[in-house]
Amino acid sequence: MTTSPTLLPQARRRKRSPLPLIAGGGLLAALLGVIVFGNLSKSLEYFVTPTEYKAQPAQYAERTIRLGGLVRNAKFDRGRLNLTFTVTDFGASYPVSYQGAVSDLFKENQGVVVRGAFNSAGVFQANELLVKHSEEYRVPTNQADIKTMLKDTK
Amino acid sequence: MTLAKPKIKADRLTPVLGVATLLLMLAGLYIGLSAPPDVNQGTLVRLFFIHVPAAWLSYLAYGGTGLCGLLYLVTRQRRFDRLSASSAEIGLLFTVSTIVVGMMWAKPTWGAYWVWEPRLTTTALSLVIYGGYLLVRSLIEEPGRRARISAVIGIVGTLYIPVNYMAVEWWRGIHQTQTAKLLGGLGFAASPVYGIALSIMTVAFTVLYFYLLRVRGKIAALQEAREEREFEQLSGETAPSGVVARG
Numbered sequence: 001m002t003t004s005p006t007l008l009p010q011a012r013r014r015k016r017s018p019l020p021l022i023a024g025g026g027l028l029a030a031l032l033g034v035i036v037f038g039n040l041s042k043s044l045e046y047f048v049t050p051t052e053y054k055a056q057p058a059q060y061a062e063r064t065i066r067l068g069g070l071v072r073n074a075k076f077d078r079g080r081l082n083l084t085f086t087v088t089d090f091g092a093s094y095p096v097s098y099q100g101a102v103s104d105l106f107k108e109n110q111g112v113v114v115r116g117a118f119n120s121a122g123v124f125q126a127n128e129l130l131v132k133h134s135e136e137y138r139v140p141t142n143q144a145d146i147k148t149m150l151k152d153t154k
Numbered sequence: 155m156t157l158a159k160p161k162i163k164a165d166r167l168t169p170v171l172g173v174a175t176l177l178l179m180l181a182g183l184y185i186g187l188s189a190p191p192d193v194n195q196g197t198l199v200r201l202f203f204i205h206v207p208a209a210w211l212s213y214l215a216y217g218g219t220g221l222c223g224l225l226y227l228v229t230r231q232r233r234f235d236r237l238s239a240s241s242a243e244i245g246l247l248f249t250v251s252t253i254v255v256g257m258m259w260a261k262p263t264w265g266a267y268w269v270w271e272p273r274l275t276t277t278a279l280s281l282v283i284y285g286g287y288l289l290v291r292s293l294i295e296e297p298g299r300r301a302r303i304s305a306v307i308g309i310v311g312t313l314y315i316p317v318n319y320m321a322v323e324w325w326r327g328i329h330q331t332q333t334a335k336l337l338g339g340l341g342f343a344a345s346p347v348y349g350i351a352l353s354i355m356t357v358a359f360t361v362l363y364f365y366l367l368r369v370r371g372k373i374a375a376l377q378e379a380r381e382e383r384e385f386e387q388l389s390g391e392t393a394p395s396g397v398v399a400r401g
Binding site: 018021022024025026028029032033045046047068101102103104105113128129130131132133134135136137138139140145148 | 189190191192193194195199202227262263264265266269271272302303306307309310313325326327328330331332333343344345347348
């Protein structure tokens with residue numbers, strides 16, 4: 001009862017320079033900055049474009065990759081949920097085959113990211129399909145807009 | 155010195171902030187819900203008026219944690235430490251809200267609730283940073299030391315804000331870029347009515363932050379006063395009263 005209560009308030013009054021702590025924190029921040037802006041930026045890229053793949057196919061061979069680009073020539077078999085399309089970035093394009101649910105926003109010229117691998121026939125077998133959408137939102141301004149919207153929501 | 159009763163001053167500002175939040179949110183919701191649906195996404199676009207202001211509030215709160223931490227290191231007033239911790243809690247709450255609303259938006263548009271792309275990954279990082287901040291606080295008993303260490307974490311953690319904000323510009327991902335463009339020329343890439351709803355909601359969430367900060371700060375002050383009281387009772391008359399429980 002006599003020792004610890006008297007020690008505690010002393011510990012509270014102890015004052016030390018915060019400088020080493022601030023310097024250490026600054027160093028950590030700088031390190032984090034180097035990691036984020038330097039090395040990590042390459043591995044943080046979420047997908048490769050068809051052009052990048054075309055340039056170095058050996059680098060991605062036999063590996064599950066994400067391929068990102070625009071949708072062309074989409075064909076969807078509703079009965080078997082089988083979707084085929086071409087993904088392109090205008091520099092290169094590859095055929096993609098995907099089976100499963102498809103987002104409502106999927107359409108021609110929409111940006112997509114597919115995850116999978118190329119099969120022996122050169123078709124990209126996707127097991128995941130993500131649809132990108134733009135940051136632009138707009139209310140329908142003419143009759144045609146309203147008609148397509150009504151059709152889409154059905 | 156008898157029981158160190160916390161002085162209860164009549165606080166008029168906090169209820170005013172609360173009422174202002176409520177009114178602004180009602181106005182924002184009314185405009186947001188009555189705005190026509192988007193041409194591509196339909197009514198899903200309305201999540202935009204919650205998702206973006208919630209993310210903004212989390213940035214504001216993490217910025218508040220850093221700023222109050224800095225103010226603590228400069229002035230050594232305990233109230234800045236309390237505000238810093240309160241702000242971190244609010245930030246975490248609204249990061250989680252942003253993620254939950256974002257997931258509801260992502261599933262029908264992207265096709266998945268969660269993807270490990272740069273914006274989402276860095277957002278998850280903030281849970282680690284500020285969860286760690288609160289964890290470190292809970293591990294340190296001594297108030298002065300706790301305040302100093304958490305102030306430094308809070309200041310360094312502020313780096314999260316620009317990294318998360320710029321993640322959509324710096325790295326390829328799924329998340330769309332900013333609709334309200336602030337850097338490299340102002341611009342708003344959506345219909346004006348969406349801009350009005352978003353602005354009102356952003357103001358509402360900003361006021362909400364200050365409201366929550368004041369409420370949480372007051373609770374923290376009461377908690378601290380109680381701790382001090384218990385401490386003084388423990389240490390009896392040897393404790394130098396009036397040294398610690400200030401600010």
